[in-house]
Amino acid sequence: MAADRIFGAVVTLVALAYIASATQIQTSFLADPVGPRMFPYLVGAVAAICGIFVAIKPDENPDWPTLRTFGALCFAVVVLVGYAYALKPLGFLIPTAITAAILSWQISPRPVHAALAGLGLSVGLFVIFKFALGLGLVALPAALTG
Structure with a gap:
């Protein structure tokens, strides 16, 4: 269980760092309508949610692949x-x-x-x-x- 909590915390921190790095993406006045930052924001948000879920509710008896x-x-x-x-x-x-x-x-x-x-x-x-x-x-x- 401790390994799952540590893994969840690490995934959450990496996701937050990924989102923070996505804020540095340069945009020009000719950018796509969605913008170059939206996809990294979405990926980072989903990864952070998954990391938080794993840290809060770890598997009691995980089966390793x-x-x-x-x-x-x-x-x-x-x-x-x-x-x-x-x-x-x-x-x-x-x-x-x-x-x-x-x-x-x-x-x-x-x-x-x-x-x-x-x-x-x-x-x-x-x-x-x-x-x-x-x-x-x-x-x-x-x-x-x-």
Whole structure:
């Protein structure tokens, strides 16, 4: 129980530091309608709420994941870091489709369903972010679009 309380406190402190660092994001007069700070604020707020919940109500008898689960989590982190680096040169659609398909395959190892989930998430998120939220996303790499 003490480990859960310490973990919850650390997550809460890191989330608050993340929110504080998001206040330093520079905005220009040509910023997106949502603004560049809103997403980090939301992520930090959700993380802080989760950390507070874990600190207040820890699990009495936690089951630790197996080594295989830790390996899958490390693989997912590597995929997401690669996704972050691939967004700028490759645009939004291709890296999002590949990343979503890989992560979907990790959840349920059915290749066809994972590929369809990746494509659907990529196109669906692009439509939401580009047209509903008005974000300035680039769909494909410049080499493909000319």
